[in-house]
Amino acid sequence: MNQPLAAKPVPFIDIAAQRQRLGSRIDAAVARVLAHCQFINGPEVTALEAGLAAYTGARHVVACASGTDALLMVLMARGIGPGDAVLCPSFTFCATAEVVALLGATPVFVDVEPDTFNIDMASLARGLVKARALGRAPKAIIPVDLFGQSADHDAIAELAAREGLFVLDDACQGFGATYNGRRLGTFGLATATSFFPAKPLGCYGDGGAIFTDDDALAETLRSIRVHGQGGDKYDNVRLGLTARLDTVQAAVLIEKLAIFDDEIVARERAARRYAEGLADAVTVPRVAEGRTSVWAQYTIRLPAGRRDAFAAALRADGIPTAIYYPTPLHRQTAYRHYPVADGGLPVSEQLSAEVISLPMHAYLDETTQARVIKAVRGAVGK
Ligand SMILES: *Cc1c(COP(=O)(O)O)cnc(C)c1O
Numbered sequence: 001m002n003q004p005l006a007a008k009p010v011p012f013i014d015i016a017a018q019r020q021r022l023g024s025r026i027d028a029a030v031a032r033v034l035a036h037c038q039f040i041n042g043p044e045v046t047a048l049e050a051g052l053a054a055y056t057g058a059r060h061v062v063a064c065a066s067g068t069d070a071l072l073m074v075l076m077a078r079g080i081g082p083g084d085a086v087l088c089p090s091f092t093f094c095a096t097a098e099v100v101a102l103l104g105a106t107p108v109f110v111d112v113e114p115d116t117f118n119i120d121m122a123s124l125a126r127g128l129v130k131a132r133a134l135g136r137a138p139k140a141i142i143p144v145d146l147f148g149q150s151a152d153h154d155a156i157a158e159l160a161a162r163e164g165l166f167v168l169d170d171a172c173q174g175f176g177a178t179y180n181g182r183r184l185g186t187f188g189l190a191t192a193t194s195f196f197p198a199k200p201l202g203c204y205g206d207g208g209a210i211f212t213d214d215d216a217l218a219e220t221l222r223s224i225r226v227h228g229q230g231g232d233k234y235d236n237v238r239l240g241l242t243a244r245l246d247t248v249q250a251a252v253l254i255e256k257l258a259i260f261d262d263e264i265v266a267r268e269r270a271a272r273r274y275a276e277g278l279a280d281a282v283t284v285p286r287v288a289e290g291r292t293s294v295w296a297q298y299t300i301r302l303p304a305g306r307r308d309a310f311a312a313a314l315r316a317d318g319i320p321t322a323i324y325y326p327t328p329l330h331r332q333t334a335y336r337h338y339p340v341a342d343g344g345l346p347v348s349e350q351l352s353a354e355v356i357s358l359p360m361h362a363y364l365d366e367t368t369q370a371r372v373i374k375a376v377r378g379a380v381g382k
Pocket of ligand 1: 066067068069092093095096144170172173193194195196206207208
């Protein structure tokens with residue numbers, strides 16, 4: 001036997017390795033917050049917003065409590081509500097559509113491309129026709145930069161301009177990725193991201209941010225973030241939320257942002273090694289021309305029906321896998337009464353039956369990755 005019986009389990013995402021690398025810098029950053037005690041809207045929040053603005057090139061950054069709040073706040077600021085339709089992919093995390101439904105508007109689900117997993121333009125056009133046929137007023141598109149890869153933002157912007165819609169980019173997985181050399185955060189009316197610990201740029205709890213070049217929108221978002229406050233705290237000019245980012249999380253994120261580019265390079269290197277080791281054995285993801293991915297997930301496809309046995313074989317080798325997403329939103333209990341684009345969403349349904357994600361993070365060393373590749377090849381008999 002050339003492998004020990006119980007080989008050390010491989011982490012799916014290695015948050016501990018990064019914690020070790022940053023070590024005392026994070027401890028010191030958190031200690032500074034514990035010393036100044038400005039736990040809400042402390043100086044680190046403003047510093048982080050400035051750092052994120054410089055990183056993306058966006059004019060305004062509004063830090064907030066989660067990626068979901070980031071999406072929700074933009075829709076609230078634009079007055080989205082009953083009678084409105086918002087188009088979004090079905091093959092995504094539920095929050096993309098949840099924020100639309102929470103406001104009483106109608107999410108209209110559209111399909112994705114089989115190789116990039118991102119919004120399909122033909123289905124998007126059909127979704128628009130469907131929304132109007134149902135008597136809803138289409139107001140916005142929420143494209144998702146799924147698994148870390150930028151969506152086709154030029155094509156989306158062109159359709160949005162032609163149809164009078166605004167674009168809210170859900171970059172909760174894609175923060176740090178580029179489209180034609182430009183970082184996400186600068187496409188559409190606004191961009192939402194999440195700092196949930198497992199995202200490419202994560203904090204040590206919940207967090208998020210909104211990016212926009214629109215001065216008036218930024219001001220409204222800052223008001224919504226604190227219960228719709230006006231000139232002062234007890235002047236309430238609109239409905240809002242408690243949606244601030246904690247100062248402690250901002251302090252953590254400042255340290256993580258400093259090494260983020262280096263981590264993106266490491267993720268890209270790991271993705272390349274997977275592609276080289278697996279392209280002839282399974283369907284590996286494709287990154288479209290002019291785009292990059294920050295590899296929030298490394299998601300392969302297997303023929304339908306093979307996935308359970310495949311996952312079990314890897315688990316036996318100490319290698320975890322995950323399925324994002326086993327059920328497209330239009331088939332979920334909470335969402336199945338909402339409309340879908342004409343022609344249905346066959347790609348979303350097929351992907352849900354075929355996708356499986358492999359361990360992926362910036363600290364995936366070559367030896368560990370070789371072990372994953374060998375296990376994957378073994379499980380598919382290659
Ligand atoms: C994680 C995620 C969100 C929500 O972010 P939270 O910070 O968990 O609220 C929204 N959309 C997508 C695509 C996500 O992956």
